[in-house]
Amino acid sequence: MFDISPTEWTAILLSLRVATVATLIATPIGIAVAWLLARRDFWGKALVDALIYLPLVLPPVVTGYLLLLTFGKRGFVGAWLYDHLGIVFAFRWTGAALACGVMSFPLLVRPIRLSIEAVDRKLEQAASTLGAAPWRVFLTVTLPLALPGVLAGMVLGFAKAIGEFGATITFVSNIPGETQTISSAIYSLISTPDGDTAALRLVVVSIFIATAALIASELFARRATQRLHGN
Amino acid sequence: MLKVDIAKKLGEFRLKAAFTSEGRVTGLFGASGAGKTSLINIIAGLLKPDRGVVTLDGETLDDTAAGAHIPPHRRRIGYVFQDARLFPHLNVRQNLDYGRRMNGLVEDTAQHKRVVDLLDIGALLDRRPGKLSGGERQRVAFGRALLSKPRLLLLDEPLGALDEGRKLEILPYLVRLRDEAGIPMVYVSHDAAELRQLATQIVMLKGGHITAFGGVKVLTTPP
Numbered sequence: 314m315f316d317i318s319p320t321e322w323t324a325i326l327l328s329l330r331v332a333t334v335a336t337l338i339a340t341p342i343g344i345a346v347a348w349l350l351a352r353r354d355f356w357g358k359a360l361v362d363a364l365i366y367l368p369l370v371l372p373p374v375v376t377g378y379l380l381l382l383t384f385g386k387r388g389f390v391g392a393w394l395y396d397h398l399g400i401v402f403a404f405r406w407t408g409a410a411l412a413c414g415v416m417s418f419p420l421l422v423r424p425i426r427l428s429i430e431a432v433d434r435k436l437e438q439a440a441s442t443l444g445a446a447p448w449r450v451f452l453t454v455t456l457p458l459a460l461p462g463v464l465a466g467m468v469l470g471f472a473k474a475i476g477e478f479g480a481t482i483t484f485v486s487n488i489p490g491e492t493q494t495i496s497s498a499i500y501s502l503i504s505t506p507d508g509d510t511a512a513l514r515l516v517v518v519s520i521f522i523a524t525a526a527l528i529a530s531e532l533f534a535r536r537a538t539q540r541l542h543g544n
Numbered sequence: 545m546l547k548v549d550i551a552k553k554l555g556e557f558r559l560k561a562a563f564t565s566e567g568r569v570t571g572l573f574g575a576s577g578a579g580k581t582s583l584i585n586i587i588a589g590l591l592k593p594d595r596g597v598v599t600l601d602g603e604t605l606d607d608t609a610a611g612a613h614i615p616p617h618r619r620r621i622g623y624v625f626q627d628a629r630l631f632p633h634l635n636v637r638q639n640l641d642y643g644r645r646m647n648g649l650v651e652d653t654a655q656h657k658r659v660v661d662l663l664d665i666g667a668l669l670d671r672r673p674g675k676l677s678g679g680e681r682q683r684v685a686f687g688r689a690l691l692s693k694p695r696l697l698l699l700d701e702p703l704g705a706l707d708e709g710r711k712l713e714i715l716p717y718l719v720r721l722r723d724e725a726g727i728p729m730v731y732v733s734h735d736a737a738e739l740r741q742l743a744t745q746i747v748m749l750k751g752g753h754i755t756a757f758g759g760v761k762v763l764t765t766p767p
Binding site for chain 1: 588590615616617618619620621622623625627629631632633642643646647688689692
């Protein structure tokens with residue numbers, strides 16, 4: 314049963330690569346957005362807030378189709394990226410990473426935002442009276458205190474990215490070795506005769522990755538409370 | 545020398561105050577709600593006045609007519625808050641060192657030792673703020689503000705959160721601070737006895753206005 318075939322390994326490794334790249338690129342953007350939402354009032358804030366959560370409530374196939382329209386080779390962003398920078402998203406693993414990044418973004422941003430909101434602004438004021446410019450206040454006080462939330466957001470985003478299916482398969486299809494992640498491999502296997510055992514193996518792998526992510530996230534959350542209470 | 549002449553509206557509350565302090569310790573005296581904290585937040589730059597001027601040693605910190613506002617991190621004004629506000633993720637040593645690092649000052653071990661000895665916090669250096677008592681936390685907060693080498697030190701009821709016993713424990717340190725540190729201070733309190741011991745000059749605030757100004761003796765006249 315636990316003899317994982319090369320094709321399955323390819324799918325597992327691709328999933329890990331796609332999810333890692335998606336998380337690493339989405340995290341700095343997520344921190345910036347979370348900080349803006351937690352600490353600044355600006356025109357259109359409610360709209361930005363709604364846009365970020367949209368992938369969570371839209372049917373994934375809709376998000377995937379919108380990505381295809383925007384970032385496909387003929388999409389208005391995709392065409393520009395291809396002409397000017399030679400970057401292609403459509404039917405490539407990079408497109409899978411983009412889809413996963415967009416789909417996991419709300420889950421990534423939320424814990425970061427909450428943990429930034431939980432940082433006492435009085436501490437930030439104290440830092441500024443000690444001579445810290447706003448960006449240094451952020452780097453030396455806000456971010457370290459919010460770090461457990463950042464890690465929790467990364468873990469949740471990563472777990473979501475690993476499991477993403479609908480938007481990915483709509484945007485970049487299901488090409489073994491290029492865009493076939495664990496989820497799309499399982500989807501192919503269960504529609505293939507005699508694919509059940511292989512599908513089950515990948516199911517077990519998925520459960521393992523997801524559980525590990527949740528436990529890690531829980532540990533980070535516990536450290537957050539400790540840190541904020543100064544023990 | 546600190547010169548303040550400002551007006552600020554906060555909701556329904558109007559703060560309007562003008563004074564010049566030359567003493568070593570200016571006591572800002574008044575009941576809670578008199579506008580003491582708002583006034584020193586304006587001096588610190590944490591709050592912008594609606595109108596007016598704040599200058600320190602001839603340097604303009606706020607001048608609304610000229611549109612000038614120096615942000616708090618460039619004022620070199622230390623601030624000790626009632627609730628200490630130590631950074632919970634840093635130990636005492638790192639808290640003490642924070643102002644020096646942010647201001648890009650060279651390490652001054654002699655000064656560090658003087659302050660640590662003055663406040664008697666040498667034994668606490670490796671502890672986290674969460675493991676300190678209220679009085680210890682406040683002493684570290686004094687040290688942290690002093691070591692940023694401020695031109696002026698603001699103290700907002702630094703003993704306010706402590707019980708009588710703790711107050712008596714801290715007061716001698718404050719007297720030493722006044723006599724040895726050589727930094728002018730603005731000391732906010734609603735406790736006349738405390739100010740009689742520490743202040744060299746009194747600004748009395750009531751309902752957002754200055755009702756008396758002068759030596760410590762103004763504390764004896766009813767506000």
